[in-house]
Amino acid sequence: MAETTKDELVQLIKRFGAFLTLKMSNLFPISLDTLDSRSVGALAGLAVAMFFTWRLLRSPSGTRRRQPKRQAPAPSSSGASSHSNAPIIPSGVSSSSEARAQNVIDEFFQPVKPTLAQIVRQKLSEGRKVTCRLLGVILEESSPEELQKQATVRSSVLEVLLEITKFCDLYLMERVLDDESESKVLLALEEAGVFTSGGLVKDKVLFCSTETGRSSFVRQLEPDWHIDTNPEIIFQLARFIKYQLHVSPIRSERAAGNVFNSPSLEQFFGCI
Known part of the structure; x- marks a missing residue:
């Protein structure tokens, strides 16, 4: 649902940019022959700014994390665990996260001292x-x-x-x-x-x-x-x-x- 909303927002920005470009060309009819070096630089800067703005808005929804391919466990005669390819999470990170979560729960449910x-x-x-x-x-x-x-x-x-x-x-x-x-x-x-x-x-x-x-x-x-x-x-x-x-x-x-x-x-x- 979040990705769909972001895609719709990007399409809306694209349409608005095309509409704005059309209107600007109608209001300021110019040709490449009449542009001087300063005008060309200004237009180029505007184009670059619009491009990076579009990429910034598009990147959260457009890019997706690639899921690592699951590999079949190699046969082993030593009886090793079939979960050897699972990602290893440091125990300290997990325990600290659980401790912080538990502290939040304890504070939330702490009884209120009576007056x-x-x-x-x-x-x-x-x-x-x-x-x-x-x-x-x-x-x-x-x-x-x-x-x-x-x-x-x-x-x-x-x-x-x-x-x-x-x-x-x-x-x-x-x-x-x-x-x-x-x-x-x-x-x-x-x-x-x-x-x-x-x-x-x-x-x-x-x-x-x-x-x-x-x-x-x-x-x-x-x-x-x-x-x-x-x-x-x-x-x-x-x-x-x-x-x-x-x-x-x-x-x-x-x-x-x-x-x-x-x-x-x-x-x-x-x-x-």
């Missing part, structure tokens, strides 16, 4: 409401006594936390010893930019004076997920909450089939 938003949705099993304690999960501090001095948001958890607020209805909660501790926690969250995404507001940061009070918050909110560091609360809520994440540096046996373990919140989502 953090996709990971969060997958890990949370499309859960829409999440409750989470602050100490040891969101904050560097691990006890209410430390909150009386300072409150520091863990930088490594910030990206995951903000992604959860975009997808889920998130409530943060913690036991504190005084009002000053509450103010320190809210200020630390605000300076970290937790409230700027629009998914989390200060009214969804809850404080209580006992561990039992935090457990009561969770049961009243009825979340799809609860995240905590206290194994006792995890155990108490296992019957009431669909899923729970126990954040602890020490991996413990799962208290129930709906309880997961991770050293940190960000590690649970594969961010470390």
Whole structure:
């Protein structure tokens, strides 16, 4: 099909050249007797240019590779292979070509790395409401006594936390010893930019004076997920909450089939 198209193109060019020559002769009637040396040279140059242009267009379609004649295998008593006349292809060329082709295939079918938003949705099993304690999960501090001095948001958890607020209805909660501790926690969250995404507001940061009070918050909110560091609360809520994440540096046996373990919140989502 390709050769036929090229032949048709060459014939079209020939016809156009003949037509153009006829028109030029009609417009400029000249004879060889009236041509000077400069005119003859110009016409000769034009003829040579047209000839090589025609050969260039004709050569891909006009020339064909000659197939080597197959020779009958010479009889041999030594049992040599009958394919001795087959062309020999260097093994390096074949192997390198196959390797490049395989690399292209591997790159094409390489799985696309999921985004953090996709990971969060997958890990949370499309859960829409999440409750989470602050100490040891969101904050560097691990006890209410430390909150009386300072409150520091863990930088490594910030990206995951903000992604959860975009997808889920998130409530943060913690036991504190005084009002000053509450103010320190809210200020630390605000300076970290937790409230700027629009998914989390200060009214969804809850404080209580006992561990039992935090457990009561969770049961009243009825979340799809609860995240905590206290194994006792995890155990108490296992019957009431669909899923729970126990954040602890020490991996413990799962208290129930709906309880997961991770050293940190960000590690649970594969961010470390």
